[in-house]
Amino acid sequence: MILIDSLAALAILAGAGFFMAGTIGLLRFPDTFCRLHALTKADGLGLALICLGAALLAGSAGEIVRLVLIWLFVVLSAATCAHLVARHARADAAAARNTAVTKETRP
Amino acid sequence: MNAMYRKGHDHAGTTTAQLPVRARERSLRAFDPPGPDHGTTPAFPIRPFLPRSPRESALRRRLRRLAWALAVTTGLWLVLTEAGPDSLAFGIPAIALAGVLAFATTPATRWRIAPLAALRFAGWFALQSVLGASDVARRALALRMDLAPGFCDYPLRLPQGAPRVFFANAISLLPGTLSAELEGGSVIVHSLDLRRDTHAELAGLEWRVAALFDLLPRADHAGSPAGGAA
Structure with missing residues (x-):
């Protein structure tokens, strides 16, 4: 089963690569919103690939179903969290703009 | 259509003073992005949910x-x-x-899923999320990060409840887009690259979500996303 083992290793390595890219994006991207893109998308696929690799090595159907469930819930919560963080950042930026305007117009 | 879709009208990002110079340049450029005109995307009909069966108490x-x-x-x-x-x-x-x-x-919403459309959606969505992740990874790793970020509005026509939430979550997993807020009748989308035709991409996704929840008029099922929305 060398073939399956190496396929699994390849998937897990690729998944780790996407996690790395997501983290680099998180550090390099210019603002909160762009950073959220890196987190939701790259990490989602990274986890999918790691789960795929683990599923190839899994001993039972139950394990595979559990891996799918893990991926599903993580991706769902990542999308929801990104939405909430973005909403909060928008409200924050709007508030910051308002205070900046009042400071400038003060005599 | 153009009046409904105000591209890059409000770049409510991190305050620009906190950004490095090059990023500040980019985030300011996003106010007035180059890009195709979006007045041409035709609307496809979405029907409301079927009425409740009156026989069920x-x-x-x-x-x-x-x-x-x-x-x-x-x-x-x-x-x-x-x-x-x-x-x-x-x-x-x-x-x-x-x-x-x-x-x-959970609120009592009623929705149903068309099984065949769900299968088609799953396949398409898997491919798109691979593309989305590769796209963001490429931008993150490139020496000169290729970004033209900004916001745009997309008017919502899907019914309240599950279809809208599903649409907003799917936006976040698609290449280059992130749903930032559901506000009134529209979803505010953050795009990594406003030079792309974000509006047409969202219209294509909306069509697929409508098909998934069986909200398209029957004859339309066999077709593809309306007009240039593919």
């Missing part, structure tokens, strides 16, 4: 929802514990509690 509907919630939590428990007989002492109360909580905390 309110009590029956509630019982059916409770039964679904219990079925889902039972399935989850069996998968997580591998259905060992000694796990049932904890399992039966836990299943009942989770099922009742799920029933009590």
Whole structure:
């Protein structure tokens, strides 16, 4: 089963690569919103690939179903969290703009 | 259509003073991005949910929802514990509690999913999420990050509830877009690259979500996303 083992290793390595890219994006991207893109998308696929690799090595159907469930819930919560963080950042930026305007117009 | 879709009208990002110079340049450029005109995307019809069947009483509907919630939590428990007989002492109360909580905390929305459209959506979505992740990874690793970020509005026509939430979550997993807010009748989308035709991409996704929830007029099912929305 060398073939399956190496396929699994390849998937897990690729998944780790996407996690790395997501983290680099998180550090390099210019603002909160762009950073959220890196987190939701790259990490989602990274986890999918790691789960795929683990599923190839899994001993039972139950394990595979559990891996799918893990991926599903993580991706769902990542999308929801990104939405909430973005909403909060928008409200924050709007508030910051308002205070900046009042400071400038003060005599 | 153009009036409904104001591209890059409001770049409510991190305050620009906090950004490095090059990024500040980019984030300012996003106010007035180059890009195609979006006045051409044709709207496709979305029909409302089918009316409730009048023969089914309110009590029956509630019982059916409770039964679904219990079925889902039972399935989850069996998968997580591998259905060992000694796990049932904890399992039966836990299943009942989770099922009742799920029933009590989720609003009663009615929606149905078209199975064939769901399969088609799953395949398309898997491919798109690979493209989305590769796209963002490429931008993150490039020496000169290729970004033209900004916001745009997309007017929502999908019905309230599950279809809208599903649409907003799917936007976040698609290449280059992130749903930032559901506000009134539209979703505010952050795009990594406003030079792309974000509006057409969202229209294509909206069409697919409408097909998934069986909200397209019947004759339209065999076609492809309206006009240039593919």
